[in-house]
Amino acid sequence: MSSQLQIQSARKNGAKSRGPVTPEGKAISSANSRKHGLLAEAIVIRGEAADHLAALSARFHGEFRPRTETETHHVETMILCRWRLLRVWEFESASFNQEIEKLAAANGQDHRTRASQSFKNLADHSRLLDLLNRYETRFARDFIRAHNALMELKAKPVSDWSDEEEHSVPDDAAPQPTPGSAQILPNEPDC
Numbered sequence: 001m002s003s004q005l006q007i008q009s010a011r012k013n014g015a016k017s018r019g020p021v022t023p024e025g026k027a028i029s030s031a032n033s034r035k036h037g038l039l040a041e042a043i044v045i046r047g048e049a050a051d052h053l054a055a056l057s058a059r060f061h062g063e064f065r066p067r068t069e070t071e072t073h074h075v076e077t078m079i080l081c082r083w084r085l086l087r088v089w090e091f092e093s094a095s096f097n098q099e100i101e102k103l104a105a106a107n108g109q110d111h112r113t114r115a116s117q118s119f120k121n122l123a124d125h126s127r128l129l130d131l132l133n134r135y136e137t138r139f140a141r142d143f144i145r146a147h148n149a150l151m152e153l154k155a156k157p158v159s160d161w162s163d164e165e166e167h168s169v170p171d172d173a174a175p176q177p178t179p180g181s182a183q184i185l186p187n188e189p190d191c
Helices: 004-016 023-030 037-043 050-064 069-106 111-125 128-154
Strands: none
Touching: 037 069, 050 069, 069 111, 069 128, 111 128
């Protein structure tokens, strides 16, 4: 527990701070509360709406409420996988629509026949459907893996390490037995 003198000293020192002064420091400080910007910059491609990703991210963070940085990483992996799944589905639809339009210009078949023929063309003459299927499977599997890991973490209480002593000892700081001395192992009786 802090003494009154320590509290007063901390307040006095805190009052001296006027925040970052350099442009670099101000840029870092301005990004402190930003949660989803870096994720958007990393995965949104031209033609996609970054605000849709931000909304998806907000929904996931609201639903799963990560308590730790590790939980946050799992939630962000889920967001990333979901966003990429949506992209795969959009690519698949766009590919079919493009092929259907090519067939519509070439002949006067009905829509269902053109859709069937476009599937056949994409399956027979392109690896696109195979690749999209592989990516869809991968992103779905990665989503489930991150979700399961998150649920395991959320089932456990979050440790409050702030009140605990240091729990790890560097290897070089551990006492080493001297040659010829008996080493007493933990949980062994002293003889």
